[in-house]
Amino acid sequence: MLVPERGGAVVPVTVVLCVNGERHEFEIDPLERLADVLRDRIGLVGTKVGCGEGACGACAVLLDGRAVASCLLAVGSAAGHRIETIEGLSRDGLTPLQEAFIAADALQCGFCTPGQIVAATGLLRAEPAPTRAAVRQAMSGNICRCGCYPKIEQAILSCSGGDG
Template structure:
């Protein structure tokens, strides 16, 4: 039975069929910014906002997302870079770029919750996001820059 999802402010009708949200976002809605990496919820590359909180879309069944506001990396900005995105570029915090969408989604959620985070706040909020390139110091600086603490 079809369900309706609210993604980036638009409504989509999809067949859940026991699928994960990540698959629907990429395969059906063609929102390719959200990445599949581990498929086990351990790396954060697939992070999206669900009612403003970061979740791993590779673990979330479509049915569990019904009735919630879903925001992907594409939905964070309306045609122009956000302060977090600009800070990631300024601090060169993207290296290969594969994990960057999930990092930016998680950082955005942190700054919505804690506008001037401490380093400890950043480490805790970003602990679910892995960067194989090891850009963690640059990611931390980017978040501090976006918060106005650069």
């Protein structure tokens, strides 16, 4: 996307986002990070920012159903796409996957958990019965500094139709 400039200054453009089924319109620098817009302008702070470099998965959101790192995505690039955050997933109460995380004790500090849930939701929507190997592969971009990996894997597999 072209960024209009006058004398080197970024000129805000109108960006319309569809987040959790709701329309949000901003006059904004289209290169602002989606993660920051979600957190600071819309107030959806369930999306965490850890590394800010696409390496930890804490900022995962679903873009047209696919998990992406919102810290790497310019808000202008997200316009016209369907964005789902952890708040949208649990709008009607905890999802079975969230319940499974609790049942499996798959979190400690919880910082990574929204990103884990978002990524796993994207996986299970695309592949309802993943193998254990497929779960590991799909979740490989989500870091848990508390080391809850075995329990996270167990929680996801308990919600899948796969044989593990």
